[in-house]
Amino acid sequence: MFDKSTIEFLHSGCAVLIGTVDDNGQPHASRGCGVTVLDAEVGRLRLLADASDAKLVANLKPGALVAITVASVPTFQSMQMKGRVVGVETATGADEAKSRQYAADFIRDIHESDGQPMDVLGRWADRTILPCIVEIDSSFDQTPGPLAGTALARR
Secondary structure: OOOHHHHHHHOOOOEEEEEEEOOOOOEEEEEEEEEEEEEOOOOEEEEEEEOOOHHHHHHOOOOOEEEEEEEOOOOOOEEEEEEEEEEEOOOOHHHHHHHHHHHHHHHHHHHHHHOOOHHHHHHHOOOOEEEEEEEEEEEEEOOOOOOOOOEEEEO
16 A cells, blocks of 8 residues: 555655544544554554644544645645544553654754744643544545545555
């Protein structure tokens, strides 16, 4: 499902947006704090969600539908993945390190692209994270242009 360049993209400091729905079908969007590909063939990801978003945390339960959109700040390369939560776990030291790496890369990209002061951008760095295991069943190119919306992979 994910080739080497897609894995590198997902592991970078790209913006991560998480879309969920509650039990009544009410949509909710929040930010993510990093993505790690666990199994490229199956499409299994470790998604680091912002644990301070109570609505997101409530929506991220096993079996829940989830949409994850990732976008490169400097290039606008974008991708949306759709799948289901298969588990919610406790954050590990590796998750904390991934979140710090993600924040540093994301902040650097915004600073280099937009010139925003690093001290202002630092607010992105400190987040309590909730790791979720997600299995992706479809993904789409969302890069602005004529191919936006094109299916990339299907399981």
